[in-house]
Amino acid sequence: MNQYENIKKGTTGSSKKMLIAMVGIGVFCALLIVLTYEGTKERIGTLKDEALEKAVFNVLPGITKTRIYEMTSEGTFIPSDGLDRSKTVVYAGFDHSDTFKGVAIEASGQGYADVIRILYGYDPFSQTVVGFYVLESKETPGLGDRIGKDANFQSNFKALSVKLTPDLTQIENKVIPVKEGGKSQPWEVEGITGATISSRTVGNILGESTAIMVPLIYHQRDSFNVNSD
Amino acid sequence: MNTESYWSIFINASLVNNFVLAYFLGICPFMGVSGKMETASKMGGAVTFVMLISSVCAYGIHALLVAINAPFLQLISYIVVIASTVQLVEMFIKKMSPALFRALGIFLPLITTNCAILGLALFQTNKGYDLSQSLVYALGAGAGFTLALLLMAGIREQLEFAEVPNVVKGTAITLLVAGILSLTFMGFSGLG
Amino acid sequence: MSAGITKNPQIKAVPSSTDEFIKGLWRDNPVFVQVLGMCPVLAVSNTAQNALAMGLATAFVLLMSNILVASLRNFIPKQVRIASYILIIATFVTIVDYAIQAISVDLHKNLGAFISLIVVNCLILSRAEAFASKNTIGKSIMDALGMGVGFVFALFCLGAVREILGNGTFFDISLFPDSFQEWIIMILPAGGFFTLALWLVLFNIYKIKQA
Numbered sequence: 001m002n003q004y005e006n007i008k009k010g011t012t013g014s015s016k017k018m019l020i021a022m023v024g025i026g027v028f029c030a031l032l033i034v035l036t037y038e039g040t041k042e043r044i045g046t047l048k049d050e051a052l053e054k055a056v057f058n059v060l061p062g063i064t065k066t067r068i069y070e071m072t073s074e075g076t077f078i079p080s081d082g083l084d085r086s087k088t089v090v091y092a093g094f095d096h097s098d099t100f101k102g103v104a105i106e107a108s109g110q111g112y113a114d115v116i117r118i119l120y121g122y123d124p125f126s127q128t129v130v131g132f133y134v135l136e137s138k139e140t141p142g143l144g145d146r147i148g149k150d151a152n153f154q155s156n157f158k159a160l161s162v163k164l165t166p167d168l169t170q171i172e173n174k175v176i177p178v179k180e181g182g183k184s185q186p187w188e189v190e191g192i193t194g195a196t197i198s199s200r201t202v203g204n205i206l207g208e209s210t211a212i213m214v215p216l217i218y219h220q221r222d223s224f225n226v227n228s229d
Numbered sequence: 230m231n232t233e234s235y236w237s238i239f240i241n242a243s244l245v246n247n248f249v250l251a252y253f254l255g256i257c258p259f260m261g262v263s264g265k266m267e268t269a270s271k272m273g274g275a276v277t278f279v280m281l282i283s284s285v286c287a288y289g290i291h292a293l294l295v296a297i298n299a300p301f302l303q304l305i306s307y308i309v310v311i312a313s314t315v316q317l318v319e320m321f322i323k324k325m326s327p328a329l330f331r332a333l334g335i336f337l338p339l340i341t342t343n344c345a346i347l348g349l350a351l352f353q354t355n356k357g358y359d360l361s362q363s364l365v366y367a368l369g370a371g372a373g374f375t376l377a378l379l380l381m382a383g384i385r386e387q388l389e390f391a392e393v394p395n396v397v398k399g400t401a402i403t404l405l406v407a408g409i410l411s412l413t414f415m416g417f418s419g420l421g
Numbered sequence: 422m423s424a425g426i427t428k429n430p431q432i433k434a435v436p437s438s439t440d441e442f443i444k445g446l447w448r449d450n451p452v453f454v455q456v457l458g459m460c461p462v463l464a465v466s467n468t469a470q471n472a473l474a475m476g477l478a479t480a481f482v483l484l485m486s487n488i489l490v491a492s493l494r495n496f497i498p499k500q501v502r503i504a505s506y507i508l509i510i511a512t513f514v515t516i517v518d519y520a521i522q523a524i525s526v527d528l529h530k531n532l533g534a535f536i537s538l539i540v541v542n543c544l545i546l547s548r549a550e551a552f553a554s555k556n557t558i559g560k561s562i563m564d565a566l567g568m569g570v571g572f573v574f575a576l577f578c579l580g581a582v583r584e585i586l587g588n589g590t591f592f593d594i595s596l597f598p599d600s601f602q603e604w605i606i607m608i609l610p611a612g613g614f615f616t617l618a619l620w621l622v623l624f625n626i627y628k629i630k631q632a
Contacts, residue, residue: 018498025493025505029305029512036516037301040523051526110237112419114246115356136530138246140418141467141588142605197419251610256459257543304518304537305511312507344460344541351534396629400456401621408614415609
């Protein structure tokens with residue numbers, strides 16, 4: 001108990017000492033935090049880029065390079081560092097000869113348990129969605145989370161049609177979800193029995209996102225360039 | 230950017246992803262004060278109140294930290310600012326409304342450092358909600374917390390008359406009941 | 422939070438530092454006996470790997486904050502001690518958060534906001550207040566190690582059971598033939614409550630047998 005009394009003795013109410021102690025601890029803590037932040041910043045940056053690249057390479061088969069573009073309020077795309085979280089960003093993909101192959105687009109919507117965030121690849125030359133990847137989902141393990149694993153469901157996104165109308169202003173047939181085994185058109189997303197809501201959500205997210213993004217990107221497909229500024 | 234509707238945010242925070250039964254936040258008060266309906270409802274009110282305050286605080290701090298580009302100070306400033314704001318509010322209530330203070334006051338210092346409060350601040354930042362969305366989120370989370378607490382208190386009041394085997398008495402039976410409640414809340418999935 | 426501090430009157434001043442270590446491991450195990458720090462115990466114990474990572478992160482914060490609190494115990498005025506402890510704890514949690522991000526993005530994604538929530542883990546503040554603020558650095562280190570290892574052990578017990586039953590794997594290694602039907606409920610939130618309740622029951626049975 002004598003140590004406890006020690007504490008008591010040392011602090012006979014002087015507010016100056018309180019202030020010194022708090023400021024001292026505050027400065028020390030701030031220093032530690034800043035040091036850690038600076039020390040780990042670079043590595044965290046590389047790891048995050050790697051994870052993102054992995055996802056983009058996943059949805060755009062055959063690409064070897066990727067570059068971030070952000071959407072301006074007029075709907076045009078300009079190269080960006082992707083740091084501004086309030087902007088919609090897309091990831092352009094290029095193959096080893098630096099030819100533009102397509103764009104990976106992020107989209108999200110309310111799933112069964114929480115918001116589902118996905119990334120899909122759009123190829124403006126074949127006018128199809130060519131890949132799909134779940135960035136974030138809290139869907140039920142073993143049931144809803146099959147949207148990220150089920151091979152049959154994934155095969156929906158090998159060549160999902162998002163063809164534009166002849167006047168090139170909008171998508172001819174909006175992407176819609178259908179029941180498992182009910183797919184008859186190239187723009188339908190076949191669901192998973194047992195993961196009905198989750199798989200239907202993915203179909204709806206794609207339907208809404210493609211309706212906006214696909215016409216914009218199709219018209220600007222020549223402006224995505226590996227070296228332009 | 231987040232365009233979730235207010236209704237969906239509220240349902241999500243209160244039922245589908247209930248803070249206590251799905252995220253396990255605020256388990257300490259959930260176990261501690263769910264013995265009686267009366268204390269449970271007061272505690273629920275106090276938590277909702279603190280959640281609303283800290284939601285506003287967290288929104289402000291986040292905007293400030295983004296402006297000065299210091300994300301590494303997020304956690305430390307959240308906890309310090311929320312704790313001190315609640316302290317100030319507590320003193321204010323004590324002065325302005327002694328009756329309200331007697332009803333909620335003793336719980337306020339207990340819950341400032343409760344994980345549900347800090348969890349709310351962190352989640353709303355992660356989800357990128359704007360100010361009004363954050364407030365709805367806080368309201369939903371508070372309502373969900375109160376609901377879970379009240380349900381638990383109701384069951385535990387009945388449990389006092391039940392013959393519980395010695396080995397399950399105490400925390401174990403409370404956890405089992407919480408597990409069953411958590412299962413029933415899973416039925417709300419898909420509502421949002 | 423303070424409920425945890427008042428709940429354990431059975432913590433007595435024990436002289437030798439080996440005892441400080443043993444008590445956290447077994448007799449006063451933070452999870453199974455004191456029932457402290459429940460949020461992370463339940464939330465991220467769905468796989469053995471997550472549980473282990475979370476346990477180690479918490480143990481590290483506990484150790485560092487105990488060391489700092491013990492070495493500053495004569496410098497921190499009594500009136501602002503809780504505020505100082507929270508500052509110290511928040512600092513080490515931020516450090517752990519960045520360290521985990523630098524180790525693996527996937528692991529950081531799995532643990533999510535629960536790393537930040539170590540700040541409000543009742544266990545750490547209660548050790549700072551109840552032990553480190555009154556004891557020497559050496560004893561505080563032993564106390565933190567004991568409690569830390571006890572916490573890791575308890576989290577691991579939960580994580581292992583939940584992963585084996587709920588996912589049919591252990592550290593991502595498949596254990597059962599394909600015909601095994603996973604108990605999905607075990608990796609859902611409800612499974613966390615049930616598993617912890619069952620461990621507590623086991624502890625109670627052991628205690629009753631001893632008495």
